[in-house]
Amino acid sequence: MKLHLKIWRQPGKDHPGKFEAYGLEGLNPNMSFLEMMDVLNDRLTREGKEPVAFEHDCREGICGSCAMAINGEPHGPNDGATTCQVYLRSFKDGETLTVEPWRARAFPVLKDLVTDRSAFDRVMQAGGFISVNTGQAPDANAMPIGKEVAEQAFDAAHCIGCGACVAACRNGSAMLFVAAKVSHLGLLPQGQPERKQRVQRMVEAMDAAGFGNCSNQYACEAVCPKKISADWIARMNRDYALSVAQKL
Amino acid sequence: MKLEARVPAGPLADKWKNFKASVRLVSPANKRKYEVIVVGTGLAGGSAAASLAELGYRVKSFCFHDSPRRAHSIAAQGGINAAKNYQNDGDSVRRLFQDTIKGGDFRSREASVYRLAEVSMNIIDQCVAQGVPFAREYGGLLANRSFGGAQVSRTFYARGATGQQLLLGAYAALNRQIGQGRVQMFPRHEMLDLVVADGKAQGIITRNLVTGELKAHAADAVLLCTGGYGNAYYLSTYARGSNATAIWRAHRRGAAFANPCFTQIHPTCIPVSGEYQSKLTLMSESLRNDGRVWVPKQSGDRRPAAKIPEAERDYFLERIYPSYGNLAPRDIASRAAKRVCDEGRGVGGSGLGVYMDFSEAISRLGQRTVQERYGNLFNMYHEITGENAYGAPMRIFPAVHYTMGGLWVDYHLMSNLPGLFVLGEANYSDHGANRLGASALMQGLADGYFVIPYTLGDYLSQQKPAGPKQAADTEAFWQATEDTQKRIQRLLGVKGKRPVSEFHRQLGRILWDHCGMSRSRKGLEQGIEAIRTLRQEFWQDVNVPGSGEDLNQSLEKAGRVSDFLELGELMCRDALEREESCGCHFREEYQTSDGECTRKDEAFAHVAAWEYAGEGKAAVRHAEPLKYEEVSLATRSYK
Numbered sequence: 001m002k003l004h005l006k007i008w009r010q011p012g013k014d015h016p017g018k019f020e021a022y023g024l025e026g027l028n029p030n031m032s033f034l035e036m037m038d039v040l041n042d043r044l045t046r047e048g049k050e051p052v053a054f055e056h057d058c059r060e061g062i063c064g065s066c067a068m069a070i071n072g073e074p075h076g077p078n079d080g081a082t083t084c085q086v087y088l089r090s091f092k093d094g095e096t097l098t099v100e101p102w103r104a105r106a107f108p109v110l111k112d113l114v115t116d117r118s119a120f121d122r123v124m125q126a127g128g129f130i131s132v133n134t135g136q137a138p139d140a141n142a143m144p145i146g147k148e149v150a151e152q153a154f155d156a157a158h159c160i161g162c163g164a165c166v167a168a169c170r171n172g173s174a175m176l177f178v179a180a181k182v183s184h185l186g187l188l189p190q191g192q193p194e195r196k197q198r199v200q201r202m203v204e205a206m207d208a209a210g211f212g213n214c215s216n217q218y219a220c221e222a223v224c225p226k227k228i229s230a231d232w233i234a235r236m237n238r239d240y241a242l243s244v245a246q247k248l
Numbered sequence: 249m250k251l252e253a254r255v256p257a258g259p260l261a262d263k264w265k266n267f268k269a270s271v272r273l274v275s276p277a278n279k280r281k282y283e284v285i286v287v288g289t290g291l292a293g294g295s296a297a298a299s300l301a302e303l304g305y306r307v308k309s310f311c312f313h314d315s316p317r318r319a320h321s322i323a324a325q326g327g328i329n330a331a332k333n334y335q336n337d338g339d340s341v342r343r344l345f346q347d348t349i350k351g352g353d354f355r356s357r358e359a360s361v362y363r364l365a366e367v368s369m370n371i372i373d374q375c376v377a378q379g380v381p382f383a384r385e386y387g388g389l390l391a392n393r394s395f396g397g398a399q400v401s402r403t404f405y406a407r408g409a410t411g412q413q414l415l416l417g418a419y420a421a422l423n424r425q426i427g428q429g430r431v432q433m434f435p436r437h438e439m440l441d442l443v444v445a446d447g448k449a450q451g452i453i454t455r456n457l458v459t460g461e462l463k464a465h466a467a468d469a470v471l472l473c474t475g476g477y478g479n480a481y482y483l484s485t486y487a488r489g490s491n492a493t494a495i496w497r498a499h500r501r502g503a504a505f506a507n508p509c510f511t512q513i514h515p516t517c518i519p520v521s522g523e524y525q526s527k528l529t530l531m532s533e534s535l536r537n538d539g540r541v542w543v544p545k546q547s548g549d550r551r552p553a554a555k556i557p558e559a560e561r562d563y564f565l566e567r568i569y570p571s572y573g574n575l576a577p578r579d580i581a582s583r584a585a586k587r588v589c590d591e592g593r594g595v596g597g598s599g600l601g602v603y604m605d606f607s608e609a610i611s612r613l614g615q616r617t618v619q620e621r622y623g624n625l626f627n628m629y630h631e632i633t634g635e636n637a638y639g640a641p642m643r644i645f646p647a648v649h650y651t652m653g654g655l656w657v658d659y660h661l662m663s664n665l666p667g668l669f670v671l672g673e674a675n676y677s678d679h680g681a682n683r684l685g686a687s688a689l690m691q692g693l694a695d696g697y698f699v700i701p702y703t704l705g706d707y708l709s710q711q712k713p714a715g716p717k718q719a720a721d722t723e724a725f726w727q728a729t730e731d732t733q734k735r736i737q738r739l740l741g742v743k744g745k746r747p748v749s750e751f752h753r754q755l756g757r758i759l760w761d762h763c764g765m766s767r768s769r770k771g772l773e774q775g776i777e778a779i780r781t782l783r784q785e786f787w788q789d790v791n792v793p794g795s796g797e798d799l800n801q802s803l804e805k806a807g808r809v810s811d812f813l814e815l816g817e818l819m820c821r822d823a824l825e826r827e828e829s830c831g832c833h834f835r836e837e838y839q840t841s842d843g844e845c846t847r848k849d850e851a852f853a854h855v856a857a858w859e860y861a862g863e864g865k866a867a868v869r870h871a872e873p874l875k876y877e878e879v880s881l882a883t884r885s886y887k
Contacts, residue, residue, distance in 0.1 A: 041747070050793045110799060130420070137377035146388050
């Protein structure tokens with residue numbers, strides 16, 4: 001099959017960028033989208049041009065590295081999938097695809113399709129943990145945790161930190177990402193002692209990193225490759241409000 | 249070269265206890281005077297960096313990813329073993345130890361494996377305390393499942409994303425220390441050299457992957473937790489970025505490389521679909537709990553699965569290995585699949601595939617239960633192949649998945665270079681010639697959480713802290729920085745025609761053909777020749793566009809592939825000189841009449857540790873004999 005690509009090229013952080021057009025022919029529909037990028041990059045290399053920088057690693061939808069918007073949709077057209085899990089059979093022969101990096105104030109572009117997502121790490125460092133040093137833990141079965149609670153905690157904890165939620169949000173909000181971690185730990189009994197300060201610290205760090213506020217459009221939930229529910233945002237807001245109220 | 253295992257005295261079950269009781273300590277006030285470098289942030293590196301910082305050491309942590317959370321441990325699906333015996337099915341430390349030693353075909357160090365089994369229980373406790381959402385029963389207690397090579401249920405899991413949840417636990421612990429300023433984190437930094445001076449590891453050279461800046465970092469100890477080297481085969485279940493550069497360059501600086509030919513080929517992966525393929529996807533071994541593996545009895549039978557009547561199917565694992573059946577260990581199951589495909593009984597377009605069938609499980613348990621257990625794996629299969637595995641059996645084929653070989657370490661996890669420690673998959677230690685399922689996560693976390701905090705203190709207690717002014721401008725650091733710079737310039741300067749990926753693909757094909765599931769003297773000799781030729785071509789014709797002064801992914805790849813081109817030859821040589829079959833290492837010359845491994849214990853019950861002899865020179869083979877005090881060497885049988 002044949003595809004026309006319009007890809008964002010930007011040489012560096014402080015350089016202006018622009019779209020470049022490339023045409024690819026003879027593609028196999030069973031190829032993954034990233035394998036198509038490999039083919040393009042090998043071709044560019046042979047032509048003596050610089051290949052397109054893009055992030056990718058596990059290529060099985062779990063590391064959260066790949067971060068591209070295809071035709072304006074973070075991670076492309078597939079439901080519950082990352083960019084690396086998109087296969088060319090999802091597109092029409094001869095289609096034109098626009099490929100861009102995440103667009104968000106808190107994620108500056110470093111080069112081409114590579115953005116700096118370290119803001120997520122800073123939010124996690126502020127409170128995304130349970131303070132337990134190695135070696136102090138009681139027996140794992142000492143505290144039963146209901147199956148349902150454990151399953152819910154997993155649902156929230158399954159977030160891969162890719163940032164699609166931020167890229168999809170018109171405010172560049174990271175509420176879904178932060179709420180998922182706050183809820184994962186806040187649901188479990190082990191997370192209770194630090195529950196209040198955790199939500200406060202993480203929300204503060206989120207605001208400081210330049211993420212916008214939630215305006216209840218749920219675009220984040222719609223593009224999330226792990227289908228993290230926007231309900232967690234409501235839960236985080238409740239936790240946050242309670243923790244602030246109790247401080248007063 | 250001195251290879252002293254430093255195994256503590258005493259009966260096997262007391263060694264670790266005795267070691268901990270007599271280990272030399274660093275006082276709390278002195279710990280902050282020591283600086284420790286940890287390279288890699290997977291399960292081993294993340295847990296080590298966090299635990300050492302908690303103890304009070306000053307830690308610098310490095311990863312080439314944009315965030316420590318992206319290390320490839322994140323992709324482990326199935327689970328983590330621990331000898332908790334929560335299922336009351338006869339498990340114990342002793343049994344986990346025995347399963348692991350036997351699973352590794354008696355090519356691992358007894359005392360290290362026993363310790364691994366011992367601390368396995370602490371890992372589960374630690375992870376639960378961190379908030380890892382393991383699967384649970386309705387009563388609220390932890391659930392378990394079975395994995396290959398064991399007759400008990402000792403595997404803890406979090407749906408099909410156990411590695412993710414464990415890594416996020418270690419990442420959280422690491423984040424806590426970063427937030428408190430006890431760990432200095434360097435994401436997007438790749439280690440390109442190890443600095444050795446006065447016979448000790450004293451630091452590393454890194455490249456900032458965004459700016460290209462080379463920098464020397466000095467420390468009192470260096471921990472390499474950089475994972476395995478299976479990407480040498482190009483097609484593997486590894487992440488695309490996984491590489492051998494840190495351990496290979498440490499090897500070039502004098503660290504012994506142990507058992508490089510021990511590569512795990514995992515039986516249940518999605519078969520290759522075309523030339524463009526960049527990666528193979530694993531289907532968790534847990535599927536073998538309910539999936540039955542079969543091929544048609546008749547060679548050349550191309551009928552679709554549904555049209556082949558029950559009587560004409562060969563459930564070959566159940567037939568050959570009745571006591572373990574579909575849960576035979578990985579090397580055995582892979583080889584059996586290869587054999588039936590070689591007989592022309594393989595399925596799918598290429599004939600390189602076998603069926604894994606869930607129809608019996610679906611009729612026994614109902615589709616809902618099967619979906620609950622394996623839903624995400626079935627979805628993944630559907631996404632990649634476009635096929636629905638609830639309706640027709642999955643097609644699977646073996647793929648490179650893990651490397652048991654790695655840098656040689658003693659009982660303290662220290663390499664032959666004092667001050668250089670190696671943890672997790674990067675070392676060779678606990679899995680012998682074959683790793684059992686759900687044991688990689690166990691080893692990574694055992695090394696990082698529960699072994700290194702003790703053994704590192706023992707080393708540092710005998711060293712004067714180098715202090716903040718140490719080093720980075722001494723001769724050795726200057727030299728290593730210059731060497732690194734030269735290598736980068738050399739890669740950029742070839743300006744040939746072919747992209748890096750082409751060389752990588754070719755290397756992969758050579759290794760898969762000659763140093764894969766089955767090996768022979770002739771094939772290995774051919775492989776070595778082919779790799780040497782390819783390496784020459786690489787340095788004459790590789791094209792690395794761009795410069796060294798900014799984000800240049802071609803340059804990153806070129807550096808890694810140049811290392812694989814050297815390591816690949818050593819893998820073949822190791823396979824050539826190990827004249828026996830054991831675990832994953834199957835030499836056609838050494839097999840029984842029914843195609844099982846023939847081990848040569850008198851000659852090869854040892855770890856092969858290779859010493860680097862310089863570019864273009866043949867590496868020197870040394871041996872650490874494996875003395876079994878409590879286990880008797882037996883022929884491994886799963887029949």
